[in-house]
Amino acid sequence: MKQQTAARLALICLVIVAGIGQQALGRAASGNAPTAAKGVPKFELDPTWPQLPNNWVLGTSINISIDRRDHVWLIHRYRLVPAEKKDRAAPPVLEFDERGKFVQAWGGPSNDYDWPDLEHSITVDYKDRVWVAGSNPVNPVSGSRRSDDMILRLTPKGKFLSQLGRRDSSGGNKDTKNFKMPCEMFVYKKTNEVFVADGYGNRRVIVLDADTGAFKRMWGAFGKPPGGVDNCKIVAPKSFPDAEGPPHFNVAHAIRVANDGTVYLADRENRRVQAFTPDGKFIKQLIRTQARFARNLALSPDPQQQFLYVGADKDIAIVDRKTLDVVGTVNPAGMIGAGHHIAVDSKGNLYIAQTATGMQKLVFKGLSPTR
Secondary structure, eight states: OHHHHHHHHHHHHHHHHHHHHHHHHHHHHTTOOOOSSSSEEEEEEOTTOOBOOTTOBOSEEEEEEEOTTOOEEEEEEGGGSOGGGGGGBOOSEEEEOTTSBEEEEEOOOOSSSOOOSSEEEEEEOTTOOEEEEEOTTSSGGGSOOOOOOEEEEEOTTOOEEEEEEOTTOOOOTTOSSOOSSOOEEEEETTTTEEEEEEOSSSOEEEEEETTTOOEEEEEOGGGSOOOSOSSOOOOSSOOSOSSSOOSSOSOEEEEEEOTTSOEEEEEGGGTEEEEEOTTOOEEEEEEOOSSOOOSOEEEOOSTTOOEEEEEOSSSEEEEETTTTEEEEEEOOTTOOOSOSEEEEOTTOOEEEEOBTTOEEEEEEEEEEOOO
């Protein structure tokens, strides 16, 4: 009898242990987001993603966003498709499902709104609104000298909702109605505010009500009033000291707001990431001036959002979000580079929009030991 009882207990223990192990294995196999455990995220290229229909051709894959269903939204510069392939140019906005299967495409000039002459940014927010912005004429390849000083809001089907700002209308860093070639937007759900990295022409973060577009506040580098020259001057090679860096942004290129309200701004040509409170108070920065840094930003999707991904020179830096220490890099075999803009889905997979080189999906493969 005692032997049978002991055997039953042993079997129960085995079942419990096996169940715990299977749960952990299931989390890894399903690609669930990393937790606050020790280690850094590791990735593997998915060479089959995405699937373009109709023999379509993409121009410059410029920005990428993930919606709440883990659908992937790409905006590309369709006007830059080579002349001999123009008849196969895909519409500027494309939606794919989580497997990379094409869902729909739309976008382009309209009499109802000012479509950008040079597409730069797309953001899909928690209400499924699609935000689109451009950066003309920072790059003369468009052939137009008109200034994209506006942001569009559209439905997931491309129906026009509203326009913030107007083309050729920017009054500079103090203008609360218009932008100046805005680089990227992020909608923070807790306050329903849109944070704009207004960075190719202006030198600021500007915050608006995401429903009405009403101005809330703005700030520049170190949380000071925005200033500096209102044009994009690329710094290559670096011409500034390491320490704090210049007093103003130079291409405020990417922006993210963490669940705890911390705002991260990629100050691209100053090669630094600055962190702020939601009200614009400067917290700290990560600056790396030896090579290209702070091209783009993305947050890991675990509840703590432990990691901040930062586009560097030829790879993507993995940054501990709380300390702003670089703890690893993303550079799996076949990766096309650090990307122009990047995004992360709810499973931790990383997506890269790498301008003329195309776009890629890097599959999250769990955590590896810190290097």
